[in-house]
Amino acid sequence: MPGQKEPGPSVKDDELYEKLRDEGNSKEKSARIANAANNESRSFVGEKGGKSGSYEDWTVDELKDRAKELDLSGYSDLNKDELIEKLRNH
Secondary structure, three states, X not given: OOOOOOOOOOOOOHHHHHHHHHOOOOHHHHXXXXXXXXXXXXXXXXXXXXXXXXXXXXXXXXXXXXXXXXXXXXXXXXXXXXXXXXXXXX
């Protein structure tokens, strides 16, 4: 794909990885899902997914707690949309 960076050799399903990134998922999450889908059927991976809702459903305090868990910096003064963007692109 011209102009598009390859995710790297550790990602086993490049197409699914790119789709997940386009949907706004982090690099880490996209790689984890793409690799799991490559090892098992995609429908099974989707069924066993987590129970966490979309970041849009989280409160600002919950988003800041998540940023802290991920050892991110520079999030304390961000608004909700900026926090979501930071979490998705860490």
